[in-house]
Amino acid sequence: MSEQREQAVSPAVRNRVDNYVGGEWTTPTTETSQPVVDPATGDELATVEYSTAETVDEAVRTADEVFEEWRQTPVVDRVQYLFDLKAELENRLDEIATALSREHGKTIAEARGEIQRGIENVEVACGMPNMMREGSGNVEDVAPGMDEYAVRQPLGVFTAITPFNFPAMIPLWFLPYAVASGNTFILKPSEKVPLSSQLIFEAVDAVGFPDGVVNLVNGGANTVNALLEHDDIEGVSFVGSSPVAKHVYETAAEHGKRVQAQGGAKNYAVVTEHAAVDDAVPNITGSVYGNAGQRCLANDVVVGVGDVYDELREQLIEAAENLTVGAGVDEDTDVGPLITGDSRERVIDLIDNALEEGAELVLDGRDFEHSNAELDGHFLGPTLLKGVTTDMEIAQEEIFGPVLCLADAGDLDEAIEMVNSTEYGNASSIYTESGSEARQYKYEVDAGNIGVNVGVCAPMGFFHFGGRKASFFGDLHAQGEDAVNFYTEKTVQIERWYS
Ligand code: NAD
Numbered sequence: 001m002s003e004q005r006e007q008a009v010s011p012a013v014r015n016r017v018d019n020y021v022g023g024e025w026t027t028p029t030t031e032t033s034q035p036v037v038d039p040a041t042g043d044e045l046a047t048v049e050y051s052t053a054e055t056v057d058e059a060v061r062t063a064d065e066v067f068e069e070w071r072q073t074p075v076v077d078r079v080q081y082l083f084d085l086k087a088e089l090e091n092r093l094d095e096i097a098t099a100l101s102r103e104h105g106k107t108i109a110e111a112r113g114e115i116q117r118g119i120e121n122v123e124v125a126c127g128m129p130n131m132m133r134e135g136s137g138n139v140e141d142v143a144p145g146m147d148e149y150a151v152r153q154p155l156g157v158f159t160a161i162t163p164f165n166f167p168a169m170i171p172l173w174f175l176p177y178a179v180a181s182g183n184t185f186i187l188k189p190s191e192k193v194p195l196s197s198q199l200i201f202e203a204v205d206a207v208g209f210p211d212g213v214v215n216l217v218n219g220g221a222n223t224v225n226a227l228l229e230h231d232d233i234e235g236v237s238f239v240g241s242s243p244v245a246k247h248v249y250e251t252a253a254e255h256g257k258r259v260q261a262q263g264g265a266k267n268y269a270v271v272t273e274h275a276a277v278d279d280a281v282p283n284i285t286g287s288v289y290g291n292a293g294q295r296c297l298a299n300d301v302v303v304g305v306g307d308v309y310d311e312l313r314e315q316l317i318e319a320a321e322n323l324t325v326g327a328g329v330d331e332d333t334d335v336g337p338l339i340t341g342d343s344r345e346r347v348i349d350l351i352d353n354a355l356e357e358g359a360e361l362v363l364d365g366r367d368f369e370h371s372n373a374e375l376d377g378h379f380l381g382p383t384l385l386k387g388v389t390t391d392m393e394i395a396q397e398e399i400f401g402p403v404l405c406l407a408d409a410g411d412l413d414e415a416i417e418m419v420n421s422t423e424y425g426n427a428s429s430i431y432t433e434s435g436s437e438a439r440q441y442k443y444e445v446d447a448g449n450i451g452v453n454v455g456v457c458a459p460m461g462f463f464h465f466g467g468r469k470a471s472f473f474g475d476l477h478a479q480g481e482d483a484v485n486f487y488t489e490k491t492v493q494i495e496r497w498y499s
Contacts (some may be wrong), residue, residue: 017048017194017218019055020201022062023211028055028218034191039105039337040327040377048194050219053226059217063157063184064232066212071154071182073210075129079180081209086122088203089115100167100196101328105336105377106291108329111168117458118172121479124461125176131484132181146496152488154182155258156234159227161188161248163240164339165294165400167196173465174237177483179213183234186215188227190240192339194218228252235259235486237478241398242424242470249473260486261473262296262466264398265426268419269299269455270441272412272432273308277315280431280453284404285319287429287455289382292336293402294343296471297427297449297456301388301395301405303415309408313362313386316404320363320382327375335402337377344378347401351383354394354405359385365402390421398424412437416444425468429455448472 017036018025030049038045051059070078089096097111104111125131138149160174171187178185189197201216217223227233228251235258238248242263252259269287271280287299304312326333338344348366355361365381380401388395388405395405395418409415419428429451430441438452448467451457459465459479466477476486 015046017046017198019051019059019218020205020214020216021059021212022215023205023209025205028052030055032220032222034220036103036192036194037340038102038377039339040329040375040379042377045103046195048191048218050191051217051223053222056217056223056226056230059186059215060157060227060230060232062212063186063215066210067156067184070179070184070210070213073182075132075180075182078182079126079128081207082122082126082176082180084207085176085203086119086126088206089119089122089200092199092203096168096196096199098329099199100193103193103195104164104167104328105339106328107333107336108331110291111328114166114169117461118169121172121461122176124480125180128177128180128484131481132488134481134484142494143496146494148492148494150490150492152181152484153491154487155489156183157186157232158183158235158237158487159186159188159233160237161224161227161240162190164190164192165291165296167193168200170239171197171200173239173478174483175214177479178487179209181484181487183487184213184215186217186227188217188219188223191218191220224248225251228257229255231255233257236261237486238262239478245473258486259474260466260476260478262478263471263473264424265296265298265467265471266301266396266398266422266424267297267299267427267429267447268301268303268422269429269431270303270305270409270412270415270419271308271312272305272415272430272434272437274434274437275308275431276433276453277308277311277431281312281315281319283453283455284316284431285323288404289320289323289335289402290456292338292380294339294400295456297458298399299427299429299455300399300403301407303407303409303418305409305412305415313406316406317362317384320384320404323382325365325368325379325381326370326372335382337379338401339378341378343400344380347380347399347403350394350397350399351385351403354385354388354392357392357394358387358389359392359394359405360387362386390418396422412440416441420444420446423470426471427451427457427467429453429457448477
């Protein structure tokens with residue numbers, strides 16, 4: 001690291017955002033920039049430059065040039081870099097968590113948790129020698145003296161474009177698998193939270209991957225489009241909102257690339273009369289208000305079935321009232337700020353509209369002000385609405401804020417109909433101690449991730465992670481075996497020897 005850059009590093013948060021290309025920290029050519037803002041205080045932490053198509057081209061060419069050599073590096077040697085990356089990330093966990101919490105607003109515990117979930121994917125990708133072996137197979141004597149088998153081969157340069165809400169974990173859903181399987185890689189993180197990636201790439205730099213294998217390009221929509229349209233990018237992984245996911249899917253496909261694009265969500269939880277309500281309530285509260293509701297697995301509509309509704313409502317109100325709102329870096333905080341003022345306004349508009357459509361406000365966080373005047377960022381207090389029905393906008397649109405919508409249903413069939421009424425299919429949870437209710441739910445709910453008494457059903461790194469309907473565009477999901485299938489092509493080889 002240069003002396004100049006060293007000086008630019010505050011203990012936990014750096015104030016410069018650079019690209020990392022060809023093993024060097026580089027400054028992009030740029031036409032636009034934007035501040036990186038601490039959402040709890042409004043303090044400017046750094047400025048992020050939007051890389052131009054020219055900078056993107058340099059990064060892609062660099063990654064493309066080293067691909068053949070990296071491909072020829074034995075997979076057992078490639079994964080040694082990932083073992084080292086795991087250690088580097090673990091050593092830097094506190095530093096990354098603090099920066100992440102400052103730039104995003106989530107609590108330190110949540111930041112640490114997501115980094116650990118990211119590291120989990122590094123661990124899984126360390127098993128790439130075995131994963132490359134699986135799913136191939138071979139058959140001797142398909143004809144006299146002729147054998148046939150399939151091998152996995154990497155394809156070239158891959159890119160991942162990631163959202164703001166998990167600044168460390170989501171890049172690590174892709175980076176480890178892409179490079180372990182022999183591809184080279186370019187990350188384009190969210191321009192709202194680029195600092196976590198800076199620190200992750202300091203870990204990458206410390207590991208000493210061969211120059212050009214792992215690259216970082218910062219920027220916004222134009223940077224993304226330059227990646228999507230570049231001839232030498234083989235594949236694109238995307239996570240973000242559904243309209244952008246659809247755009248990425250269509251544009252990347254039009255330019256001949258393979259693409260996996262994870263979109264937005266609208267998740268319901270159902271609590272039946274057979275639920276252990278005392279256990280369900282903290283779980284639901286964590287799902288809805290954790291991460292200030294800014295997660296694609298938040299169950300922001302909770303349906304009470306039959307007689308459980310009244311007890312459920314009272315317990316959820318009490319739990320929400322006891323949450324502490326504040327800056328993520330403050331230890332007693334449960335609910336941090338929203339990422340931007342625009343996000344806060346959008347959520348308030350959704351609440352206002354729900355009230356016009358007939359919902360009732362039980363807890364109102366719209367006018368929340370922190371007692372510490374320095375914390376005048378984008379806070380919204382925990383909000384709870386009851387009487388929400390599926391024809392309301394708030395029951396169909398992703399909220400992405402600390403808002404819980406309570407609804408009720410006469411029976412499980414009706415509840416499942418409500419769950420399936422949205423255009424999304426990312427996740428859903430049922431709270432019940434009845435096996436047959438759980439089975440019906442798992443069978444009939446159209447979502448990629450289903451929790452039974454689990455409110456944030458985020459699959460482990462060795463399972464795939466992806467939604468359905470408008471929550472996902474593509475076929476192969478992130479993580480696990482799907483990642484290996486996405487990042488490799490299976491080639492059938494048929495051979496016969498005459499002497
Ligand atoms: P976003 O779609 O605004 O941005 C995601 C990425 O796309 C960023 O890197 C951004 O620079 C880029 N981008 C934004 N607009 C673009 C455009 N017009 N053209 C090209 N690129 C563009 O999403 P966000 O607000 O950062 O993230 C929140 C969304 O992500 C939510 O909808 C959430 O549900 C979703 N999400 C989904 C999952 C999942 O697994 N399905 C996981 C996390 C987040």
